[in-house]
Amino acid sequence: MSEIPLPSTVKRVAPWWLIRHETMLAAILLVALIVLGALNNRFLTLDNLLNQGRLTTEVGLIALPMTFIIIAGGIDLSVGSIVGLCAIMLGYSWKNFGFPLPLAICFSLGIGAAAGFFNGLVITKVKVPPLIMTIATLALYRGFAEGISQAHSVRGYPEWFYFIGQSDLIGVPAQLWLLLIAIVVAGIALDRTTFGRTLYAIGNNETAARFSGLAVDRVKLIIYTLSGLMAGLSACVLVSRVTTTRSDMGIGYELDVIAAVVLGGTSIFGGLGTIWGTIVGLAMIQLLKDGLALTGVKGDATIVVIGAVLILSTLVASSLQRRRDGV
Amino acid sequence: MTAASLTRAGADPRRLLKALVSQEALLAIAVIGLAIAVGFYNPRFLATRNLSDVLLGNAYIAVAAVGMSMVIISGNIDISVGSLIGVLATVSGTLAVDGAPIIVTWLAPLVVGMLVMALQGAIVAYLRIPAIVVTLGMLSILKGGLISATGGKWITDLPDSFHLADIEIFGLLPMPVFLMILAAFLAAFWMRYSASGRAIYAVGGNAEAARLCGISQPRTIVMVFALHGFFAGIAALLYATQLRVIQSTVPPNLELTIITAAVVGGVSILGGVGTVIGSTLAAVLIAEIASALVFTDVSPYWIRAVQGALILITVIADILRRRRMAGA
Numbered sequence: 001m002s003e004i005p006l007p008s009t010v011k012r013v014a015p016w017w018l019i020r021h022e023t024m025l026a027a028i029l030l031v032a033l034i035v036l037g038a039l040n041n042r043f044l045t046l047d048n049l050l051n052q053g054r055l056t057t058e059v060g061l062i063a064l065p066m067t068f069i070i071i072a073g074g075i076d077l078s079v080g081s082i083v084g085l086c087a088i089m090l091g092y093s094w095k096n097f098g099f100p101l102p103l104a105i106c107f108s109l110g111i112g113a114a115a116g117f118f119n120g121l122v123i124t125k126v127k128v129p130p131l132i133m134t135i136a137t138l139a140l141y142r143g144f145a146e147g148i149s150q151a152h153s154v155r156g157y158p159e160w161f162y163f164i165g166q167s168d169l170i171g172v173p174a175q176l177w178l179l180l181i182a183i184v185v186a187g188i189a190l191d192r193t194t195f196g197r198t199l200y201a202i203g204n205n206e207t208a209a210r211f212s213g214l215a216v217d218r219v220k221l222i223i224y225t226l227s228g229l230m231a232g233l234s235a236c237v238l239v240s241r242v243t244t245t246r247s248d249m250g251i252g253y254e255l256d257v258i259a260a261v262v263l264g265g266t267s268i269f270g271g272l273g274t275i276w277g278t279i280v281g282l283a284m285i286q287l288l289k290d291g292l293a294l295t296g297v298k299g300d301a302t303i304v305v306i307g308a309v310l311i312l313s314t315l316v317a318s319s320l321q322r323r324r325d326g327v
Numbered sequence: 328m329t330a331a332s333l334t335r336a337g338a339d340p341r342r343l344l345k346a347l348v349s350q351e352a353l354l355a356i357a358v359i360g361l362a363i364a365v366g367f368y369n370p371r372f373l374a375t376r377n378l379s380d381v382l383l384g385n386a387y388i389a390v391a392a393v394g395m396s397m398v399i400i401s402g403n404i405d406i407s408v409g410s411l412i413g414v415l416a417t418v419s420g421t422l423a424v425d426g427a428p429i430i431v432t433w434l435a436p437l438v439v440g441m442l443v444m445a446l447q448g449a450i451v452a453y454l455r456i457p458a459i460v461v462t463l464g465m466l467s468i469l470k471g472g473l474i475s476a477t478g479g480k481w482i483t484d485l486p487d488s489f490h491l492a493d494i495e496i497f498g499l500l501p502m503p504v505f506l507m508i509l510a511a512f513l514a515a516f517w518m519r520y521s522a523s524g525r526a527i528y529a530v531g532g533n534a535e536a537a538r539l540c541g542i543s544q545p546r547t548i549v550m551v552f553a554l555h556g557f558f559a560g561i562a563a564l565l566y567a568t569q570l571r572v573i574q575s576t577v578p579p580n581l582e583l584t585i586i587t588a589a590v591v592g593g594v595s596i597l598g599g600v601g602t603v604i605g606s607t608l609a610a611v612l613i614a615e616i617a618s619a620l621v622f623t624d625v626s627p628y629w630i631r632a633v634q635g636a637l638i639l640i641t642v643i644a645d646i647l648r649r650r651r652m653a654g655a
Binding site for chain 2: 075077122126127128131132135136137138140141142144147149150252254255258259262268298300301302303304305306307310311314315318319
């Protein structure tokens with residue numbers, strides 16, 4: 001399987017404009033950093049930037065598999081609900097089943113992976129469009145979280161558990177190491193493996209990919225499962241950071257995650273995108289939030305900006321793409 | 328429509344079976360069956376007071392589901408409608424408190440709703456951005472905008488004449504139920520018998536064929552979204568006027584309930600198929616289930632899981648049915 005017959009457009013065109021898109025984004029990011037730094041002297045400090053890294057980890061962990069999914073022409077709107085469900089299962093299995101905490105963590109990761117696997121299974125076997133499937137499970141998984149927890153929160157975890165979410169390792173927030181490892185693995189997987197290249201092939205032309213003998217269904221199943229698993233991991237990091245589990249955790253995550261991925265140059269139509277773009281998109285969204293907060297804008301108003309950024313960046317990307325295609 | 332096919336079916340037992348398993352008939356049976364079953368468990372469920380509360384309190388969801396059905400039939404989706412209803416209710420209530428003429432407070436949500444939705448439709452149709460991205464973005468713009476504009480304060484001191492939902496037609500039929508039935512029937516007739524109504528099915532069923540028939544796809548999509556905004560406006564009005572206060576926040580996950588009603592009502596998520604009568608019945612069924620949970624001592628916290636399961640089952644059944652039809 002070393003010679004994957006990729007559509008030639010992927011090889012020739014994608015890198016050209018993606019590099020431009022990413023350079024453009026990185027330039028904007030740099031300007032934004034300087035402007036925000038000039039406006040507020042608390043912004044451009046190592047402490048603040050590292051803290052922003054801590055805050056962005058939960059969204060970042062999910063944005064990586066979401067990049068895979070969107071490149072392959074799919075979408076997963078249920079990630080926020082999976083975060084809620086996994087957070088609840090972590091607390092519930094620890095408190096009500098009496099699981100030792102490490103087992104509870106594994107259990108909640110397993111629930112996340114199972115939730116994602118179920119998405120992938122119905123999407124590939126029954127051929128339910130990913131959008132509708134994950135809207136349905138957006139309701140279903142959140143419903144499970146609410147039904148199981150009965151809106152009770154669980155707190156009082158042992159001290160060592162807070163290490164992941166609250167402490168530093170060699171001067172860097174502990175969970176940021178987790179994100180860094182995940183980024184490297186995801187980047188290599190997307191760029192250097194058959195699996196990664198298959199995603200582009202599926203996103204460009206699924207039928208062609210199928211006829212080329214690629215294991216389309218298996219790859220899709222893997223990415224949706226991965227999405228659920230990472231949402232579970234994100235839930236554990238989140239619980240460790242905020243020290244409590246509640247059934248409304250992760251509400252609205254899908255917005256941040258999809259906005260970061262799309263802002264990073266991944267085409268919502270599939271077939272285009274990189275992990276590095278997603279990282280820049282992620283950084284921009286978090287810095288935007290932080291910058292707005294530091295200039296006195298309240299949390300609710302920042303989601304207005306993120307919504308606008310999502311629509312505008314898709315507009316710009318698709319008009320660039322259309323001009324390139326000469327349509 | 329069902330009645331007509333039933334009489335014709337007299338000659339052909341297979342036709343009768345087909346009419347019975349139509350989504351609308353199934354839903355009607357489910358609505359009545361559930362009422363009887365829960366009534367046996369807890370007779371208080373069947374009290375007129377409770378049944379009318381269920382209907383009155385949820386009529387706005389049925390009205391919004393009519394517009395949502397059109398959007399889904401045209402092959403799109405809208406997840407911003409819950410936030411929009413929150414915004415429109417607040418717009419209407421604020422105007423009423425500021426002493427605007429009642430007719431203005433009633434028309435404002437309809438106009439604003441149509442404008443916001445037409446804008447989204449135009450972005451989807453002319454700039455060719457997927458509806459999910461546009462409406463996800465708009466959801467957070469509206470939600471964040473509303474909360475930061477109102478600070479979550481409740482609107483009180485609404486003038487008495489503002490409460491549209493209190494009016495009873497002929498002193499008998501409450502306004503919400505009247506509007507729910509009127510919206511469903513007008514929309515159903517329009518979609519079935521008018522050229523522009525049929526165009527929605529054509530665009531959702533096969534966009535390329537629709538284009539070759541001379542139907543403008545972008546124009547149809549903008550029209551569908553504008554109409555959806557109109558129905559969202561009516562829904563917002565019913566939502567705003569049913570209580571003495573308006574909560575000035577977006578009702579959580581309202582869009583999911585509305586999408587559930589549209590999908591469970593038999594609107595195929597693959598586009599091109601469905602009726603609004605079904606989605607109205609489905610909205611009633613969902614409201615009934617929520618109430619039934621309370622009366623059967625099941626925690627109401629399970630309602631969203633039930634909704635998700637309903638969407639899932641309907642969608643899977645729809646796809647399997649299509650596959651069998653294609654295979655036959």
